[in-house]
Amino acid sequence: MFPIIFLMGFPLVAGLAIAAAPDAETRGRWVRLSVALIALVSVLLALSSMGEAPRFFALGEGTQHGFDLAITAASLALALVLLYFCRRIRPREWYIPVLILLQTGLMLAVEFAAEHPEVEHALYVDSFSALMALIIGGVGGLICIHAIRYMQDYQAHAEGISDRRPAFFFMLFLFLGAMFGIVFANHLLWLFFFWEVTTLCSFWLISYSGTEEAVRNGFRALGLNLVGGVAFAGALVWLTMGPGLHTWELDRLVDAGSTLALIPAVLIAVAGLAKSAQLPFSSWLLGAMVAPTPISALLHSSTMVKAGVFLLVKLAPVFHGTFAGFSLSLIGGVTFLVTSLIAVNQRNAKLVLAYSTIANLGLIVMCAGIGTTATLWAAILLILFHAVAKALLFLGVGTTEHLIGSRDIEDMEGLVYRHPTMAAMLLVGVLGMFLAPFGMLLSKYTCFQAFLTVDVMPGAGVLLAAILAFGSAPTLFFWSKWMGKLVAVPRSAPSPEPKIPRDEWIALVSLTVVTYVACALFPLADLAFVQPYTQALVDSGLIPASADRIPWETIVLMSVMLAGLFTLPLAFWLRRPQYAEVSGYLSGANVSGGASFRGAMGLERQVESRSYYLQSFIHEVPLMRYALIGSALLVILMLGAGL
């Protein structure tokens, strides 16, 4: 139990110490030290939880009471802080303080209810939450290290942005602490408190620069997450005073199954959808792009959005086989399809990454709503691969931006030749996202099979599988054309460009290695973390046992493919073909290599060619409008089916 308490409490202490550090040098050192400690403890915890059944911890009565009081006080303080921030709202954002008051009112009603359920086990750890801790501590920690140097450059370039780096790092660590809280709390009130802390942190970090745009986007994130918060508080009210199930414990809620727990589960699902930026709530995550890159990386990969899907996956046994669960899957499906299509339109690398994050989370939500062994398996692996590869890509794009001065994909042309290391890391990220035999491919593979065996209503499974098929096609298109830009040979000789700073280099290389290792050792992660979790659910009769495991032969064939990906470049390196080099074909009218040609009237003309963004084929604005309406209707349908 001590590692858990450490992981939940230490980031707060470390954050305070770092905020109070005398100078930037010391601050950097303390950040590295704290990250190392957090990562070490999460690795130890993960090692000790490998293959273990879930463990629940009861605190002594006095201790628990003390924590309860502290968390109640902290919740009130949190509400006050949020209300204080609301002094900067615009008239049209009036709903934000209203939501804060509503949520606090509901919470107080729950806390001071005449009688409330007793909590036996306040904390727990199972293999899924241990894996989450590994992601939060490892990936989140590396992002913090990347931020040390990145923020220095950021502040140097950004004029008129006040340097609030001490508070910035405090918020980063607070965020990590709250994430650990979310994955270890069995006490729903505590879980809710940590949930709201992440909302606060994300709001503050998104509006970090203090520009008008950043503040507005911060408030949008706050407002949408508060909608989810109110729904969550509503679920707690139901669990305290409602006519049905009375409990404040997550495991009992899940154990109660769909007959008893569906109403609170759909309410919490709304909170999960808001936090994981699913349609119709997705706009906040796109707005979060204004924040410095480490923040986007943190929100997109290991924290925030992962908290949302974590909870949805936890509740999956409740959704299994219900119409509400199917509606939830459809919300994920619509999100997956629409955001994959829109990502094709984008030129800004960060926006491509943002849309692809939302799309991937949509895929995870699709899996959670179905809630069979196979889909949970796919969902958890998707969480793992997405966290690692997306963090790598975000930080990679951030560093590339500092190197080449642009985050436009067109400007990344020839990166393989201009910055081989940087390009290799970006390529590993892209491959990890959608090509690596053990990444997305495997999850999609499992999803198709699992969806077709869904029998909530006739045609349901085919519908989900068709959505997945149509959504995967644009994914392939936008990733491949990005890779195409990276591998293109530059038309003119590249000029020497700056080196990658050390801290950023450490974070990027570690994430690249982790992506490789996660792909190569995927069966181990499966055995150690995923199977024990699904097996425990099967053993307690919450989800049906299923025989559709991936056969060994498929695993072997996938390994051969992965080995091919590894050895082909090696073989190429060893036996490089000796061919003569020429410049690219320009109808024989080349002037200076492949860069210019002799055009009409004998003029020398520069070669320019751009990627396809299909803007005449995919119309972003109307598509998004229909998707918002459709998904809002689906949320209502889900609530209706649950209540």
Added chain:
Amino acid sequence: MSAYTWWLAIGFLVLGPLVGALLAGIDRILTARMQSRKGPPLLQPVYDVLKLLEKDTLVVTHLQSLYLWGFLFFMLISGFILFLGSDLLLSLFALTVSGIFLCLAAYSTNSPYSNIGSARELMLTMAYEPMLIMVALGFFLVSGSFRVSDIVQGSPWQVLQLGGILIGFLFVLTIKLRKSPFDLSASHHGHQELVKGITTDLSGTDLALVEIGHWYENVILLGWLYLFFAPWGLAVALPISIVLFFAEVLVDNTHARLTWSSALRVSWWVTVLFGVTNLLVLPLIGHSS
């Protein structure tokens, strides 16, 4: 997996190019006859490739050969999986990865013609990919498995149950075989606006690799087509699938090229109307799983 399928898979690796070259040769003769020409000898594609292998290879960047190796490697894997009787979905994924490597090879040369060719190739991939997945899903629904060895032993009625899917598959087969009206990533004729599209900057050994890769691909596609009729036995199923395969030559010679946007739109509509609808009504026409 039996000894028989192992032989089949190894046979694919060894004899695949030869069969593919014969298919290409017949294709060229048929095309010529439709245009009232005599046409080249049957083995002309083989002579072409042998000549390419003897020529000097010019590259824009050395890395382009690496991407082509990737193209060929995943093509071999895809066919190996198919003929081994293993997982159809996995074979499809490998085929897709292989296509992406070919695009990367063209992208890496960064000439405008290669760029347009590879962008169009990717768009066509986006167009046909959902339909190919529908084919795999359809087989799963009728035979209860993605395994080729189970699909081959499926119900003799499966081709009727999957009628819509078969129509959709024949439609996207035109794209996969780079036939008109969908030959918009690499035209057969060097003098057009695309020059040679995706293969513009490939020459000598590199171009030979692409040709060999396409031979393999054609055998794989013929294999997919065969699966629809497979329960009727080799003697019936193979002739039917070969006839259907060469029906594409007729389509090629009777249609003008489409733009990419109409190609994309039309193939997605076909996928929905024939593919998805077929899957949805499948429970009504009765399936064995």
